[in-house]
Amino acid sequence: MKYILISGGVISGIGKGIFASSLGLLLKTIGLRVTAIKIDPYMNIDAGTMSPIEHGEVFVLNDGGEVDLDLGNYERFLDITLTKDNNITTGKIYQKVINEERKGDYLGKTVQVVPHVTDAMQEWIERVAAIPVDESGEKPDVCIIELGGTVGDIESAPFVEAMRQFQFRVGYKNFALGHVSLVPIIGPVGEQKSKPTQATIRELRSLGLSADLIACRCSTTLDNDVQNKISMFCHVGKDQVLSVRDVSSTYHVPLLIREQGVLDFLRKRLDLDSINISSAQIEKGETLLKQWTKLTIDHDRLSQPVIIALVGKYTNLQDSYLSVKKSLEHSGLRCERKLILKWIEASYLEAEYEKEGPEKYRESWEDLKSADGILVPGGFGTRGTEGKIAAARYARENKVPYLGICLGLQVAVIEFARNVCGLEAANSEELDKNAIHQVVVNMPEISTTHLGGTMRLGLRSTIFQNGTESWSTIRKLYENAQSISKDDHHVVERHRHRYEVNPAHVSMFEAKGLHFVGRDETGERMEIMELKDHPFFIGTQFHPEYLSRPLKPSPPFLGFVMASAEFSKKSVLKSKPKTNGISETHNQF
Template sequence: MAGGKQTKYIIVSGGVISGIGKGIIASSTGLLLKTLGLTVTSIKIDPYLNIDAGTLSPLDHGEVFVLDDGGEVDLDLGNYERYLNVTLTRDNNITTGKIYREVIDKERRGDYLGKTVQVVPHITNAVQDWVERVGSTPTSDHGRTPDVCIVELGGTVGDIESAPFIEAMRQFQFRVGHDNFCLIHVSLVPVVGAVGEQKTKPTQASVRDLRGLGLSPDILACRSAQPFEEGIREKLSMFCQVSPKQVFSVHDCESLYHIPILLRQQGMIDVLTERLRLAQLQIPPEIVAEGETLWAQWREFARRRARDLDETTIAVVGKYTYLADSYISVVKALEHAALNVNRKVKISWIEASNLEEATMQKDPLKYHEAWQHMCAADGILVPGGFGERGVEGMVLAAKWAREHRVPYLGICLGMQVAVIEFARSVCGKPGAHSAEFREGCETPAVIFMPEIDRTTMGGTMRLGSRVTRFQDTPFARASTIRKLYGSVDEVSERHRHRYEVNPELVAELEAAGLHFVGRDVETGERMEILELEAHPYFVAAQYHPEYLTRPLGPSPPFLGLLLAASGQLDAYLAGEGVGRAVETKLTL
């Protein structure tokens, strides 16, 4: 612990409605603390009974985010990693299922010595022990014990399933002490009526409910479409029993990257410093300097987001396009790459099944609109997914990109459909398919990995960080994707898949021009990265590079896609720079 002090805890709760933005407030607060040189970690508490997010549908819960250790977690942990530039573990995501399993396992072993096991104190104690254990575990950031741990309470105050966690935090404030516990309550100030008057009653009611459960907010972060009208901050202060300086207007702004700037302008750092006595922490001068540099770079990054930059259109051909949160890391990776090459990205969402002939028969308008969007795009991205729906549409997207020399990036399933398409169209194997969808197909271009458990679903895929080695061949050594990675010999990226490219077809595919430039280090037989020869940019990866994107450090495959789609790739690889005079290089 920094200076021998106990880790300080910031709890972020939400009221009025779900999806109000607790994750962004938590991430932004953590970023501001990092700019002071503090070491920050985060915990997300999800009150569902699932052990983890791995079996949840993206259309129901949004993206499943994968960590280095293979943990399948809530998408908010992706926000924490991106904003805080830390590597989290599966223990940074607490679910009701994890807590109850831990307590029941202890009961079965006899750890409770015959006592009646109850929600209070056994479940609530387990939650507190978990939070304190993670909060005192050294992070990847300098290997230091966290100065601050930010805990986001999922759900909304008043939810039945959240009650044990609220009670646990009520007790936890006394366990760690007043100076080490701060509660930020995120609420809504809606605009009602024809005159557009901001209403404070929902926030008042939410705070009243929270107080009734034994927790009092130290900071109110109020979401609204517009900045506070005159008198709103004072009214909230009076009825919610907090100082006016502790009430923050988190109104809509140019982008989410401006939220930390908005909070800092309103004095968030001063409030947290006073409330948690942060000035007492002893931070090495060189780390304080790093924090100052981070803030300067973040402000530059946000400034670019607000500038009138040239626009590049990327068609995302997927299966879950009706809910953008299903691909939130892909969206962020595209944004990060675009802003780092001085462009704005416009995402053209295309439901893959709308590209198929069956849609032409049922709904010609949808079919023609989908193809019109794809034909107009500067680049095409096919992300990961499971199940057969839309796969033929993805194959058609890969075919269009290959034949019309449109920059293409395939991720996981996007790599597999590129292989299927190439085997069919170039290698003369019309029966090529994936064993996932056609188990007895004539040419299994994609097969089930032999070590994967077929009997259960949760946590049985090839998960987490794995090393890919670039091949020692003339094409691989000179490949575009290897150059984008800095001409290294190996890269470590995160995986989430059960199927792989059939190694028996590799020689024939490579002879026809589809090169597998990266393979796994364990066997050398698992295809990880492909690149098509004689194409402006046709790259695909079995892993998910979007999981490691950072605002100030974009993912190389995404960077290549944006560079190629905006006509800057050759100049970039030649060391000539990008965009219209980049004033500050955004690297850490």
């Protein structure tokens, strides 16, 4: 097994996850099987209870693991399936060591950070790195390990020490270190500064680790003189200093670093040619490289826009909806449309906000009305929900394509209950425990006192109902994507929720035209909602964004973008979009 550790310096959020994913993708293009591990040095057991505004989205895996968003990057780039153990936290490690101490595994010993905690970290990595991540069932050849945070942080010190020991445990030819650092541009002349990178490499070396690759993040291509200076003062060859400039899309990063010879370096440094790779794997890797190259070319050629309004409550940090954003990009590429994403804070759409912030209220409604499609993603709590309900109503009444995910399905049901079924006091138990008509209720098996890991999580089946074969758009989308066959009526997707549509009201909804075309195995839990007399009005209780891939878009997202593109053709007198869309800004990953 070969291991590549990715660390970061100067600042956090510098793009270690994208760099790690890009290296993994390149290794796959030469036929290697790759897995990935993310180390997060916080004390939380997992990311499940962390605020999206502070830490970005919570990504959910097949086994129900609530993990860091970088595991989503790994799965999307590498097209692999990871487990919750691929996300290591300080909380998990200390919990494991304490449990073993209580069982008597360390009987007679004083349990210490070194060696007991650091040994537990190394053993965890070796165990998880050997888990198959694709349909072949074969063990991976290479494991990419991303160390979260910044080198020098107090909380990451035990992990750095564990990695210092680990390099000797596995041997020189089996361990390499890539360090991602910031090269800021200072002053009116735009001078690139190498001192921060020199400092962070010096810090790394003082801790017993030496970088084999230095990925220099900069807004522009690294100057030759600066590259030479970093090479000289950081004790690496010039070919080991990579210029990772800002690009229009993160999809460009693998090809950007490939052009700089990173694969040739890793071949020699890790003796990759000693790994036995089948001809089928080599051919598969070559095909992947061609597909990815075409993907980046297609991305840059897109010109005809499709405008999507994302109505959420965490829009101040766009990483809160990272998988949703990426899924829309995947579908936009397939539909050959340039994605213009308008971020709308749900609270600004609420009637009571008109007095508090009339300008934002007006601008938000203008953005919503100028969109080709409206998407309401998942979320928790009461803030902004009335704005989401208003957005769902506008989409339903004006025949604008609508996709609701998790809470997005629930608010569409509430809106339908109020304005079509006449239940004016309809609400969710989450939002109003005293509501007269609770059309969305807490699932009976879910804890109401403990929050961490207690939701309905992970891969679950959804069964399409009889009678939907001829008209259901969402069913046809899954059939066309070969996610289901005409003889197989179920599809599997990842879930993350603790509330569901109240089964007691379902017959009333369906009598009024809101159909639940997909349900769980019992038929009592509503999974997919669809309006029959609408171009595209669909809600899913599951989160289809978690399984979307750049080369394999999620069927609900693909259908939504296709419908939005068709709506765009029919629209007239639409306002010109503002220049704040995804495709109109550099993606500073």
